[in-house]
Amino acid sequence: MDTFTIELPEEQARRLREQAEEAGVTPEEMLRFTIQEWLTxxxxxxxxxxAYVLQKNRELYRRLA
Structure with a gap:
Protein backbone atom coordinates (compact mmCIF):
# COMPACT_ATOMS: atom_id res chain seq x y z
CA MET A 1 0.00 0.00 0.00
CA ASP A 2 1.29 3.47 -0.88
CA THR A 3 1.24 6.44 1.45
CA PHE A 4 0.59 9.98 0.26
CA THR A 5 1.10 13.18 2.19
CA ILE A 6 -0.92 16.26 1.24
CA GLU A 7 -1.10 19.78 2.56
CA LEU A 8 -4.48 21.40 3.09
CA PRO A 9 -5.28 24.99 3.89
CA GLU A 10 -6.28 25.32 7.55
CA GLU A 11 -9.95 25.95 6.71
CA GLN A 12 -10.18 22.78 4.61
CA ALA A 13 -8.38 20.74 7.27
CA ARG A 14 -10.79 22.04 9.91
CA ARG A 15 -13.81 21.14 7.77
CA LEU A 16 -12.37 17.69 7.09
CA ARG A 17 -11.87 17.05 10.81
CA GLU A 18 -15.41 18.24 11.57
CA GLN A 19 -17.03 16.11 8.88
CA ALA A 20 -15.01 13.06 9.88
CA GLU A 21 -15.99 13.53 13.52
CA GLU A 22 -19.66 13.82 12.55
CA ALA A 23 -19.35 10.58 10.58
CA GLY A 24 -17.54 8.85 13.44
CA VAL A 25 -14.37 8.17 11.48
CA THR A 26 -10.85 9.57 11.37
CA PRO A 27 -9.95 12.21 8.79
CA GLU A 28 -7.74 9.62 7.09
CA GLU A 29 -10.64 7.16 6.81
CA MET A 30 -12.86 9.91 5.44
CA LEU A 31 -10.29 10.76 2.76
CA ARG A 32 -9.69 7.11 1.90
CA PHE A 33 -13.42 6.48 1.42
CA THR A 34 -13.89 9.66 -0.61
CA ILE A 35 -10.98 8.81 -2.90
CA GLN A 36 -12.24 5.25 -3.39
CA GLU A 37 -15.66 6.60 -4.37
CA TRP A 38 -14.15 9.16 -6.74
CA LEU A 39 -11.92 6.61 -8.44
CA THR A 40 -14.87 4.33 -9.24
CA ALA A 51 -25.80 3.92 -22.74
CA TYR A 52 -27.84 7.13 -22.84
CA VAL A 53 -26.36 8.23 -26.17
CA LEU A 54 -26.82 4.79 -27.71
CA GLN A 55 -30.44 4.60 -26.55
CA LYS A 56 -31.25 8.13 -27.65
CA ASN A 57 -29.74 7.67 -31.11
CA ARG A 58 -30.69 4.02 -31.67
CA GLU A 59 -32.87 4.77 -34.72
CA LEU A 60 -30.24 7.02 -36.30
CA TYR A 61 -27.56 4.37 -35.85
CA ARG A 62 -29.89 1.71 -37.35
CA ARG A 63 -30.43 3.87 -40.45
CA LEU A 64 -26.73 4.57 -40.84
CA ALA A 65 -25.78 0.89 -40.57
Missing amino acids: RPGQDFARAA
Missing part, protein backbone atom coordinates in the same frame (compact mmCIF):
# COMPACT_ATOMS: atom_id res chain seq x y z
CA ARG A 41 -17.08 7.09 -10.65
CA PRO A 42 -15.35 7.91 -13.95
CA GLY A 43 -16.02 4.44 -15.37
CA GLN A 44 -19.59 4.43 -14.13
CA ASP A 45 -20.25 7.92 -15.49
CA PHE A 46 -18.87 6.98 -18.89
CA ALA A 47 -20.92 3.78 -19.07
CA ARG A 48 -24.09 5.69 -18.15
CA ALA A 49 -23.41 8.41 -20.69
CA ALA A 50 -22.62 5.90 -23.43
